[in-house]
Amino acid sequence: xxxxxxxxxxxxxxxxxxxxxxxxxxxxxxxxxxxxxxxxxxxxxxxxxxxxxxxxxxxxxxxxxxxxxxxxxxxxxxxxxxxxxxxxxxxxxxxxxxxxxxxxxxxxxxxxxxxxxxxxxxxxxxxxxxxxxxxxxxxxxxxxxxxxxxxxxxxxxxxxxxxxxxxxxxxxxxxxxxxxxxxxxxxxxxxxxxxxxxxxxxxxxxxxxxxxxxxxxxxxxxxxxxxxxxxxxxxxxxxxxxxxxxxxxxxxxxxxxxxxxxxxxxxxxxxxxxxxxxxxxxxxxxxxxxxxxxxxxxxxxxxxxxxxxxxxxxxxxxxxxxxxxxxxxxxxxxxxxxxxxxxxxxxxxxxxxxxxxxxxxxxxxxxxxxxxxxxxxxxxxxxxxxxxxxxxxxxxxxxxxxxxxxxx
Amino acid sequence: xxxxxxxxxxxxxxxxxxxxxxxxxxxxxxxxxxxxxxxxxxxxxxxxxxxxxxxxxxxxxxxxxxxxxxxxxxxxxxxxxxxxxxxxxxxxxxxxxxxxxxxxxxxxxxxxxxxxxxxxxxxxxxxxxxxxxxxxxxxxxxxxxxxxxxxxxxxxxxxxxxxxxxxxxxxxxxxxxxxxxxxxxxxxxxxxxxxxxxxxxxxxxxxxxxxxxxxxxxxxxxxxxxxxxxxxxxxxxxxxxxxxxxxxxxxxxxxxxxxxxxxxxxxxxxxxxxxxxxxxxxxxxxxxxxxxxxxxxxxxxxxxxxxxxxxxxxxxxxxxxxxxxxxxxxxxxxxxxxxxxxxxxxxxxxxxxxxxxxxxxxxxxxxxxxxxxxxxxxxxxxxxxxxxxxxxxxxxxxxxxxxxxxxx
DNA sequence: GGGGTAAATCTAACCCATAGATAAATGGTT
DNA sequence: AACCATTTATCTATGGGTTAGATTTACCCC
Numbered sequence: 001x002x003x004x005x006x007x008x009x010x011x012x013x014x015x016x017x018x019x020x021x022x023x024x025x026x027x028x029x030x031x032x033x034x035x036x037x038x039x040x041x042x043x044x045x046x047x048x049x050x051x052x053x054x055x056x057x058x059x060x061x062x063x064x065x066x067x068x069x070x071x072x073x074x075x076x077x078x079x080x081x082x083x084x085x086x087x088x089x090x091x092x093x094x095x096x097x098x099x100x101x102x103x104x105x106x107x108x109x110x111x112x113x114x115x116x117x118x119x120x121x122x123x124x125x126x127x128x129x130x131x132x133x134x135x136x137x138x139x140x141x142x143x144x145x146x147x148x149x150x151x152x153x154x155x156x157x158x159x160x161x162x163x164x165x166x167x168x169x170x171x172x173x174x175x176x177x178x179x180x181x182x183x184x185x186x187x188x189x190x191x192x193x194x195x196x197x198x199x200x201x202x203x204x205x206x207x208x209x210x211x212x213x214x215x216x217x218x219x220x221x222x223x224x225x226x227x228x229x230x231x232x233x234x235x236x237x238x239x240x241x242x243x244x245x246x247x248x249x250x251x252x253x254x255x256x257x258x259x260x261x262x263x264x265x266x267x268x269x270x271x272x273x274x275x276x277x278x279x280x281x282x283x284x285x286x287x288x289x290x291x292x293x294x295x296x297x298x299x300x301x302x303x304x305x306x307x308x309x310x311x312x313x314x315x316x317x318x319x320x321x322x323x324x325x326x327x328x329x330x331x332x333x334x335x336x337x338x339x340x341x342x343x344x345x346x347x348x349x350x351x352x353x354x355x356x357x358x359x360x361x362x363x364x365x366x367x368x369x370x371x372x373x374x375x376x377x378x379x380x381x382x383x384x385x386x387x388x389x390x391x392x393x394x395x396x397x398x399x400x401x402x403x404x405x406x407x408x
Numbered sequence: 409x410x411x412x413x414x415x416x417x418x419x420x421x422x423x424x425x426x427x428x429x430x431x432x433x434x435x436x437x438x439x440x441x442x443x444x445x446x447x448x449x450x451x452x453x454x455x456x457x458x459x460x461x462x463x464x465x466x467x468x469x470x471x472x473x474x475x476x477x478x479x480x481x482x483x484x485x486x487x488x489x490x491x492x493x494x495x496x497x498x499x500x501x502x503x504x505x506x507x508x509x510x511x512x513x514x515x516x517x518x519x520x521x522x523x524x525x526x527x528x529x530x531x532x533x534x535x536x537x538x539x540x541x542x543x544x545x546x547x548x549x550x551x552x553x554x555x556x557x558x559x560x561x562x563x564x565x566x567x568x569x570x571x572x573x574x575x576x577x578x579x580x581x582x583x584x585x586x587x588x589x590x591x592x593x594x595x596x597x598x599x600x601x602x603x604x605x606x607x608x609x610x611x612x613x614x615x616x617x618x619x620x621x622x623x624x625x626x627x628x629x630x631x632x633x634x635x636x637x638x639x640x641x642x643x644x645x646x647x648x649x650x651x652x653x654x655x656x657x658x659x660x661x662x663x664x665x666x667x668x669x670x671x672x673x674x675x676x677x678x679x680x681x682x683x684x685x686x687x688x689x690x691x692x693x694x695x696x697x698x699x700x701x702x703x704x705x706x707x708x709x710x711x712x713x714x715x716x717x718x719x720x721x722x723x724x725x726x727x728x729x730x731x732x733x734x735x736x737x738x739x740x741x742x743x744x745x746x747x748x749x750x751x752x753x754x755x756x757x758x759x760x761x762x763x764x765x766x767x768x769x770x771x772x773x774x775x776x777x778x779x780x781x782x783x784x785x786x787x788x789x790x791x792x793x794x795x796x797x798x799x800x801x802x803x804x805x806x807x808x809x810x811x812x813x814x815x816x
Numbered sequence: 817g818g819g820g821t822a823a824a825t826c827t828a829a830c831c832c833a834t835a836g837a838t839a840a841a842t843g844g845t846t
Numbered sequence: 847a848a849c850c851a852t853t854t855a856t857c858t859a860t861g862g863g864t865t866a867g868a869t870t871t872a873c874c875c876c
Contacts (some may be wrong), residue, residue: 001741003616003635005426005447008416008832008863015863018413032823039413041865046825069822070872208411209641221737225633227411232739233617234776242770243733246666247654247726254770258654318655325651329629329737331640333409362650362662368642416831416863423832440854449834454856477853478841 001233012048013401014227015040016394019048020057021205023077024103028061030072049075055399056081057101077102082146083138084393085131085183086386088190088379089113089123089152091217092287096130097382098138101146103200103390105378109133120173128180147184149389150177151193151381153218186385186392190214191238193384194376195222195229198336200387202376209332212374213240213323215341217288219261223330228403241265245322263318266292266341272314277307289340296344312348319349320356327361327369336374346373409641420456421809422635423448424802427456428465428485429613432511436469436482457483463807464489465509485510490554491546492801493539493591494794496598496787497521497531497560499625500695504538505790506546509554511608511798513786517541528581536588555592557797558585559601559789561626594793594800598622599646601792602784603630603637606744608795610784617740620782621648621731622789623749625696627669629734636811649673653730671726674700674749680722685715697748704752720756727757728764735769735777744782754781 018038023029026037031049035042052058059078065071081101088095090113097108111130113123131148177185191214198204198212204224212222219241223230230237241261242254249258250271262268266288273295274283282298285291298305299312323335335357337350350373358366376383394400426446431437434445439457443450460466467486473479489509496503498521505516519538521531539556585593599622606612606620612632620630627649631638638645649669650662657666658679670676674696681703682691690706693699706713707720731743743765745758758781766774784791802808 001616002614005422006414006419008419008861011414011416011419011832011863014413030823042824043826043866044864047864065873066822068820068874070824072823206410208409223737225638230633230738233741234739234773236735236739236773237737239736239739239770239773243736244653244729245655246652247657247729249655256768256770259770321652321655325733326737327644328647328651329631329645329734330638331642331644331647333641360664362647362664362667365642365644365647416833419832419863438854450855451835451857452833455833473842474853476843476851478855480854 107138149385197384316352515546557793605792724760
């Protein structure tokens with residue numbers, strides 16, 4: 001497959017996305033300010049804004065006067081343009097979040113999931129029920145829904161009889177979902193979703209290369225290079241959780257040994273604690289989120305648990321070494337950390353990870369690297385997959401040509 | 409650093425590069441054929457060709473008649489436009505290759521290097537002497553030299569007191585080189601050079617993502633994404649040889665433990681043999697290229713050495729696992745292998761590596777991956793760095809705006 | 817009414833690519 | 847010699863994008 005060639009339409013597409021991002025960051029802003037923050041000329045901004053006003057994506061909020069000179073018109077994203085739903089299909093739950101067209105969350109609904117979600121019908125049904133419940137809570141008629149983004153995880157292997165390339169392999173189930181939902185849908189995986197969220201809401205717009213690392217049960221990375229998500233040949237890029245930390249090391253859920261996830265996934269952290277202190281009560285906590293929360297509690301002053309402290313130290317080392325691989329291969333400007341492990345343990349883990357990645361990276365490759373907790377709030381998978389659905393909608397109405405996942 | 413914004417000039421730049429690549433691949437060709445192979449319109453091709461003719465980059469070779477219709481003019485790259493020198497500064501030699509402007513090799517000279525090349529003056533002197541010798545052999549006056557590309561390896565740490573980010577850290581020595589050579593120079597590292605060679609001469613133009621892996625003393629990867637070299641924030645991308653294969657594994661020359669290079673670099677392969685058969689005569693061969701050549705000889709029928717056979721098997725496994733990491737993180741369409749280890753051992757190693765990477769990659773991520781020996785002939789570092797110098801020259805004369813390394 | 821200021825729009829110029837028309841250069845036929 | 851058919855190369859008008867500078871708009875103040 002040859003590289004794609006850019007046209008002048010793609011230039012306009014990127015200009016529109018730049019303006020949208022600036023509007024999203026600012027809330028309300030003027031054409032002149034948009035020109036300043038995007039670096040586009042005022043004439044280009046005026047043209048782009050006119051397009052977005054015509055499309056109903058942007059609205060003129062109010063007119064404000066300065067001390068002197070012509071009054072200025074403040075613009076904002078038109079939240080009433082419609083609604084977008086982001087669905088995070090995880091291993092223990094299916095969560096549907098309704099966003100307005102300015103990507104603010106308006107409602108959400110969650111359905112418990114268990115082993116059941118390995119059965120196709122059950123998953124399709126679960127997704128539909130979660131979407132219905134969220135739309136009902138938001139009081140949103142289906143006619144107002146611009147799109148539904150659905151994030152399916154890598155562990156859902158049996159759907160396509162394949163690995164984490166779900167978006168490409170799951171075609172046999174997409175029609176069932178479309179039929180069941182009767183709404184425009186787009187399917188992608190959590191890594192592409194969190195990267196998209198980071199690109200629209202986090203560090204991704206300010207840096208030419210950002211990697212956002214998700215730490216939870218599963219572990220993975222969303223890679224942003226020059227304002228675009230790295231997808232790879234089969235949409236598989238970013239499965240860093242299943243790269244090697246230790247040849248012939250611990251067994252991993254994916255069937256291999258020594259994967260990064262087997263050390264820094266929640267289960268891997270629990271195993272580390274069990275190796276340090278066999279019989280430690282927290283090593284037997286059955287649910288992974290409970291385990292991580294219990295770790296955080298055990299680290300509280302005045303008497304932090306020494307085995308838990310050692311577990312954090314070792315985990316930071318493993319994570320630092322694994323992040324050093326990303327530095328060695330991709331050399332990003334910044335790495336952001338997200339996921340419930342980070343929310344719970346970030347205060348203890350992140351400073352140690354920063355030190356570890358500098359030590360583990362070859363030479364001084366990580367000297368200028370920024371490592372920080374992602375500033376994307378809420379469920380970043382749902383936010384990101386909803387954003388992908390918005391990108392698809394913008395593509396469908398002719399406003400955007402780039403960045404949209406192909407053939408999904 | 410914000411992502412770079414594309415303009416219409418960048419579109420023309422890519423069109424020119426497309427035409428140049430097609431000319432390079434075809435040798436001689438017509439405007440109509442260029443339009444067919446590049447997919448550009450005949451009008452755009454005519455415009456681009458006119459630019460390249462004006463710049464002296466392309467020349468009209470001859471006129472050929474078909475059976476009927478207007479005769480056609482055959483075009484080719486103008487090898488007499490000038491000369492370009494590519495310098496490969498390796499650990500045991502400094503090799504300077506003179507290329508004509510059609511990137512065909514016309515002369516070369518090699519100077520032995522040893523521990524001496526860690527001293528700045530010695531290296532500068534060595535480079536200058538190699539360049540002088542190669543130009544003398546080619547009978548090329550200095551006035552005809554369009555540029556000199558110099559590839560400095562990661563091991564040359566003391567130049568900048570830094571790691572493999574030589575191109576950025578070595579500013580204090582660039583002036584000395586400029587002064588000494590009195591020619592326009594551009595400095596880069598071997599990974600960017602081999603990637604550029606693969607992009608211009610190999611698989612890089614036919615695929616949206618190609619990783620070219622160099623196996624020798626040092627080990628690394630050049631990454632091409634959508635027709636461009638992945639450089640990273642500090643030009644460090646591709647140092648996959650210093651990512652982890654085994655946490656706390658073998659000591660590596662870079663000071664860490666467990667690096668990929670410690671297992672699949674020539675020294676690492678020798679260590680593997682030593683572990684399989686302590687006291688094996690080949691385990692004591694002092695020069696690494698001699699060692700690899702001796703391995704190849706020991707594999708010849710009718711009696712391949714069993715310890716050597718086992719060494720190849722293990723090496724294939726290590727290499728497959730390490731390539732699987734590239735698959736997991738970047739998900740390329742194709743991986744090409746290059747370097748003197750591959751030239752010598754490819755027949756035995758490559759089929760086993762293909763099988764290994766499929767086994768080691770998570771799920772079926774590597775199902776569609778192509779793994780092949782690079783089709784770039786000759787010293788691909790010298791070829792690639794010369795090509796980078798040509799890109800710089802094309803940029804200086806205003807024909808190209810993209811792909812050129814910044815500020816070097 | 818005139819002057820000053822700041823926001824928004826207009827205009828002309830620059831850049832790129834292409835579909836279709838036109839010109840150029842043959843060979844073959846009448 | 848004139849005409850037709852074919853193929854190559856160039857020309858032309860149109861579509862798309864961005865921006866520097868000019869002009870218009872909408873105020874406030876004197």
